[in-house]
Amino acid sequence: MAKTLRLILGDQLNIKHSWFKEPQSDVTFILLEVMQEQEYVMHHVQKILAFFGAMRNFAHQLTRLGHEVIYVKLDDKDNEQDFAENLKRIIKKKHITRFEYQLPDEYRLDEQLKEICKSLHIETGSADTEHFLTERLDVKNFFGKKTRYLMESFYRNMREKLHVLMDDDEPEGGRWNFDADNRNKYDGKVPLVPPLMFNHDVTALKKMIDAAKVKYFGEVDAEHFAWPLSRQEALSALKYFCEHLLPNFGTYEDAMLQKHISLFHSRMSFAMNVKLVSPFEVVSTVLRYYKKHPKTISLAQVEGYIRQIVGWREFMRGVYWAQMPDYQEKNFFKHRTEIPHWFWDGKTQMNCLKHCIGQSLTDAWAHHIQRLMVIGNFCMLAGINPDDVDAWYLGVYIDAIQWVEITNTRGMSQYADGGVVGSKPYAASAAYINKMSDYCKNCHYDYKKKYGERACPYNSLYWNFYERNAEKLQGNPRIGMAYMTLKKMKPDEKQKIMEQAEQYLDDLNKL
Ligand SMILES: Cc1cc2nc3c(=O)[nH]c(=O)nc-3n(C[C@H](O)[C@H](O)[C@H](O)COP(=O)(O)OP(=O)(O)OC[C@H]3O[C@@H](n4cnc5c(N)ncnc54)[C@H](O)[C@@H]3O)c2cc1C
Ligand code: SF4
Known part of the structure; x- marks a missing residue:
């Protein structure tokens, strides 16, 4: 009898998927806990536990609904610890005649599964995850040959297409955006x-x-x-x-x-x-x-x-x-500095980073502005290598899967894509952090000072960032103001700021 094996990845726990409509005697589902997925980047412990916990619950749910399920635990003695070898072993053991998978959201796994299918000498097929509101290539097709993608125009189009918050053809309330x-x-x-x-x-x-x-x-x-x-x-x-x-x-x-x-x-x-x-x-x-x-x-x-x-x-x-895949190589500013060691323990005197990194380490979560304007902003101003930045973000957050991590990290926060995602770098000095938080009042550094004793590092690094990247950025109309201010700055003031930045950049580990 023909027998189909269907792979469910750890981020494909969609019980509403058409695969699960009703149990079929010729279909077996498989979920795999493998070292391969623990090692492509070092993860936060909560992320590993959350994935395994949710996968196990999902497998139980499928079994309760009458589906046939194989669940390979990380410590099962015949676990081969990668997808390919485990699948080959089980296909042989269970006399499987067809293998199917849902399209992965990560490029890495997409490539691997295509390779696996080529190496199996049985019929194979793939299915959509039936999760997203768009198809993989909708954004590409929407922007066509454009090199810069504007989220706002995509968003408006989505609102119209889905008829969400619309009064006939107009946005509800007369505006698209309530920012x-x-x-x-x-x-x-x-x-x-x-x-x-x-x-x-x-x-x-x-x-x-x-x-x-x-x-x-x-x-x-x-x-x-x-x-x-x-x-x-x-x-x-x-x-x-x-x-x-x-x-x-x-x-x-x-x-x-x-x-x-x-x-x-x-x-x-x-x-x-x-x-x-x-x-x-x-x-x-x-x-x-x-x-x-x-x-x-x-x-x-x-x-x-x-x-x-x-x-x-x-x-x-x-x-x-x-x-993808070129995106993961992008480094518009050619940033090469290693990530400071305090990203791994939160021990810095900068109170905003101490809290945002500390909270990421204790909770595996930070909200958007903490990720963007405190941690990411610092990395960009300090010239941290985007590879290091990606690895940290991909590891630390409970929700980090490459499709949504790298576009936010390398794209939105580091501007390493040269402006595909954002129309300008999200660079900010201490004034912004002080405006939006209560971090500055308890800080070792003084948010008002650009140089001198205890001057907030964000301030001098901010001006140093614009100065050192003038060739790449000063033509951008959205940041004209920053370059006007730099131009108008008194030479001795500017020199002091740049010297202060150099001093901080010399040893980021000490901050
Ligand atoms: C540098 C950086 C890295 C990030 N990495 C990730 C990541 O690895 N995984 C991830 O899911 N989100 C990421 N984000 C987006 C956002 O920070 C998180 O989705 C959000 O903090 C999750 O918390 P929440 O569910 O309470 O979000 P809420 O603020 O309640 O927002 C609701 C939902 O909107 C979606 N969302 C909001 N902003 C974004 C965004 N920029 N991109 C995509 N979806 C968004 C998320 O699904 C989120 O759950 C990142 C943002 C930045 C700036
Ligand atoms: S003074 Fe500077 S380092 Fe300290 S909390 Fe404010 S922005 Fe962060």
Whole structure:
């Protein structure tokens, strides 16, 4: 009898997929915990535990629904520790006549699975993941020959296509973008709400990865593991977000606070990226709450959130498939400096980085502005090699999968793609960090000083960045102001700033 083996990758936990409509006696599903996936980059311990935990729950769910499932654990004695060898072994053992997989979101795995299929001497086939709102090449086709991709035009097109927040042909409320109403510093006008934390005991999983000597970093409370690991938990997190956080999401989207790491963010990225819930479900749930609670949830909050999912998330995936594999080599500024060692322990005197990196190490999560304007901004100003930056981001965050990590890191935050994703580098001095957070008031450094004792490193590095990259950037109309200011700067003032920057750049490990 013909027998089909279907591979489910760790980020393909989509129970709504047509593969799972009903059990079929000639179909077996396989999930594999393999060292290969632990070693392509060093991961945060919580990321490894979250993937394995969610995969195991998913396999149980499939079994309960009557599907035939093979689950290979990391410490199974015949585990070959990579996809190819495990698949070959099982295909032989189970007399499989056809192999199928869902299209991976990562280029690396896409290539590997194509190779695997070539090497198997049976029929093979692939299926869509049935998760995203767009196809892999939609962004590429949308922008055609353009070298710069503008998210805003893609986003508007998506809103029209999906008819989301539209009044006939016009955007609801008469505007596409409510950024001007959003993005305030936290002012205490509304109370802070704790994030929804789950409470899993993952000590057995942790013991297993320790016994297998998986190399990892970061911290975990394995008895109280906080991330959603099933679809049901992901849906609870979404409900919690809509009820408690959405009413203030947009207003404080960019704010940063020492005592509250996530403010009004949804923390849905892991659940979405492993496909426990789909972007369509997230968007429709948010819209439903908005329609039901017009007095407490304003259009500005909802538009702010929808933009992230319908706009940024789909856009980044499309940029990835339009630009890979060359994208991972891009280094527009030719930055070569090694990442400082305090990225691995958070021990720096710069309070903003101490908190944002520290929180990434303890929680495997930071919000967008912490990733972009504190950590990423520092890396770009300090000239850190984008390869190091990518490896750190891809390892540290619970939601980091290359398609969404590299486009944000190398593209949006480092401008290493020379402006495919962003129209200008996201460079900022201490004034921005002080405006949006409470970090500066507790810092060893003085956010007002550009040079001299305890001058904030962001300030001199900011001007040094523009000065050293003038040839590449000064023609960009969006940063004309920075170059005007540099031009007008008194020579001795400018010299002091540049000397201060050089001193900091000489030994970033000391900052
Ligand atoms: C340097 C850098 C690296 C990043 N790396 C990742 C990553 O590895 N994985 C990842 O999922 N996100 C990444 N992001 C985007 C964003 O920071 C996270 O999606 C977000 O912080 C996750 O928390 P949340 O679910 O509470 O997001 P919310 O603020 O509640 O936003 C809702 C959702 O919108 C989506 N979203 C928001 N911004 C983006 C964006 N720029 N690109 C794609 N989707 C977006 C996410 O799915 C997110 O869950 C990165 C951003 C930057 C600047
Ligand atoms: S003073 Fe500078 S280093 Fe310190 S918290 Fe503010 S921006 Fe960060």
